[in-house]
Amino acid sequence: MPSLGRLGGGSSSTASRLSVSVEGQYIDAGGEQLWVDVLRAALAHGLTPRSWTDYLHLTVGGTLSNAGISGQAFRYGPQISNVQELDVITGLGEMVTCSKKKDADLFDAVLGGLGQFGVITRARIPLVPAPTWARWVRLLYTGAAALTGDQERLIDVERGDALSGLMDYVEGTVVADEGLIGSWRSQSPSSSSSSFFSGPDAAARFAKLAEEAGGVLYCLEGALYYGGAAGGERDVDKRLETLLRELRYARGFASVQDVSYVEFLDRVHGGELKLRAAGQWDVPHPWLNLFLPRSRVLDFAAGVFHGILRRGTTGAMGPVLVYPMNRNRWDGGMSAVFPEEEEVFYTVGILRSAVSEGDLGRLEEQNDEILRFCEEAGIACVQYLSYYADQAGWEKKHFGPAKWARFVERKREYDPKAILSRGQRIFTSPLA
Numbered sequence: 177m178p179s180l181g182r183l184g185g186g187s188s189s190t191a192s193r194l195s196v197s198v199e200g201q202y203i204d205a206g207g208e209q210l211w212v213d214v215l216r217a218a219l220a221h222g223l224t225p226r227s228w229t230d231y232l233h234l235t236v237g238g239t240l241s242n243a244g245i246s247g248q249a250f251r252y253g254p255q256i257s258n259v260q261e262l263d264v265i266t267g268l269g270e271m272v273t274c275s276k277k278k279d280a281d282l283f284d285a286v287l288g289g290l291g292q293f294g295v296i297t298r299a300r301i302p303l304v305p306a307p308t309w310a311r312w313v314r315l316l317y318t319g320a321a322a323l324t325g326d327q328e329r330l331i332d333v334e335r336g337d338a339l340s341g342l343m344d345y346v347e348g349t350v351v352a353d354e355g356l357i358g359s360w361r362s363q364s365p366s367s368s369s370s371s372f373f374s375g376p377d378a379a380a381r382f383a384k385l386a387e388e389a390g391g392v393l394y395c396l397e398g399a400l401y402y403g404g405a406a407g408g409e410r411d412v413d414k415r416l417e418t419l420l421r422e423l424r425y426a427r428g429f430a431s432v433q434d435v436s437y438v439e440f441l442d443r444v445h446g447g448e449l450k451l452r453a454a455g456q457w458d459v460p461h462p463w464l465n466l467f468l469p470r471s472r473v474l475d476f477a478a479g480v481f482h483g484i485l486r487r488g489t490t491g492a493m494g495p496v497l498v499y500p501m502n503r504n505r506w507d508g509g510m511s512a513v514f515p516e517e518e519e520v521f522y523t524v525g526i527l528r529s530a531v532s533e534g535d536l537g538r539l540e541e542q543n544d545e546i547l548r549f550c551e552e553a554g555i556a557c558v559q560y561l562s563y564y565a566d567q568a569g570w571e572k573k574h575f576g577p578a579k580w581a582r583f584v585e586r587k588r589e590y591d592p593k594a595i596l597s598r599g600q601r602i603f604t605s606p607l608a
């Protein structure tokens with residue numbers, strides 16, 4: 177048996193629920209632990225998990241009940257694809273240790289299972305040697321086709337293209353109107369070693385580019401890890417040189433910043449603190465997260481980014497994310513629902529906050545309009561982190577017949593009295 181080192185970044189109760197095995201290259205984390213503490217505990221041994229969410233102050237059990245996605249998922253899959261073993265208490269009160277080798281059906285059911293089959297009390301997460309630094313790159317684009325074309329080259333790790341795999345993290349954002357441009361700029365690196373935000377005419381250049389692009393800009397956001405296990409600075413310089421030569425961003429609109437690996441992974445926390453101070457964190461978040469097939473992403477961009485989101489200004493703020501993932505890094509046997517028809521699918525996260533009177537209603541209406549648009553345009557999208565008011569919504573709009581049948585079967589097996597996570601409104605009464 178490998179020896180277990182009990183370590184953690186937080187309180188002693190946190191520490192006792194985070195155990196790193198250096199020999200085994202994994203961490204055992206309590207389901208209630210925050211990912212930021214998982215990171216600290218692993219880094220104490222020079223190790224790190226591979227797949228993340230954008231925001232780290234979420235629990236292990238919470239993200240594993242959904243999928244857990246961020247810009248590393250193209251390479252390593254979502255967090256649910258990066259679990260070796262789980263301890264679960266099922267709705268029958270049984271405590272089961274499960275994995276792909278033992279009680280595999282329960283393991284697959286729970287991962288992405290929306291808390292319907294059991295409570296995750298421990299997850300074993302594989303670790304790899306950690307890098308020390310991240311070179312954080314932001315490149316502005318004037319069109320969705322150029323952005324998505326480049327993103328797809330970057331995530332195509334198997335093709336051997338000049339760009340494939342050069343970035344360790346690939347995301348993208350839509351920078352849509354004056355308000356969004358303003359909020360996006362204020363979150364951007366202030367001490368960039370090279371930035372299109374610096375210089376006396378930066379704002380004017382930015383505005384001119386936005387005007388030329390018809391009011392909608394896109395940003396490719398990427399990171400290259402280096403130092404420690406990830407290789408030296410010279411290598412990262414070369415990788416960046418290739419990227420800046422090959423990618424089709426608007427020349428002169430590149431921002432590059434070196435930050436520590438931790439600072440990069442925990443980047444959203446800084447924004448959280450600012451929003452908290454402004455009283456804008458604990459406000460309603462009518463988020464809409466969608467997975468859509470690669471073949472329809474440009475239709476979606478035309479209809480939504482250049483259409484629906486441009487109409488009707490709201491005081492609302494928040495990022496709009498768009499980035500692709502490789503389907504073969506997802507496991508169709510698990511409960512998470514994702515588009516399975518094409519090799520690549522996109523995630524679009526419209527992550528706005530309702531900050532002013534009337535925002536919430538307007539944003540919810542806009543979300544409905546986006547879903548109607550997809551339906552009418554025949555864009556087969558699936559909601560991620562979805563909410564439906566009743567079982568029919570989950571069955572028909574989310575799972576579809578085959579996945580629904582399997583979901584119900586598993587519910588019958590592991591929580592027939594429907595005592596777990598009733599708040600999701602998937603099952604509100606015992607199964608017959």
Ligand SMILES: Cc1cc2nc3c(=O)[nH]c(=O)nc-3n(C[C@H](O)[C@H](O)[C@H](O)COP(=O)(O)OP(=O)(O)OC[C@H]3O[C@@H](n4cnc5c(N)ncnc54)[C@H](O)[C@@H]3O)c2cc1C
Nearest residue numbers: 207229230231235237238239241244245290291295296597
């Ligand atoms: C600010 C913010 C940023 C986010 N960013 C991302 C992101 O970048 N990528 C991403 O993929 N998601 C993201 N999410 C969504 C996140 O994955 C889900 O909201 C997740 O449920 C959050 O975990 P939590 O600890 O807050 O869960 P909670 O809100 O505590 O729980 C949500 C549900 O998860 C289930 N659950 C929770 N714990 C367990 C457990 N131990 N066992 C079984 N079921 C459990 C239950 O059904 C519960 O109702 C974000 C959420 C927020 C609030």
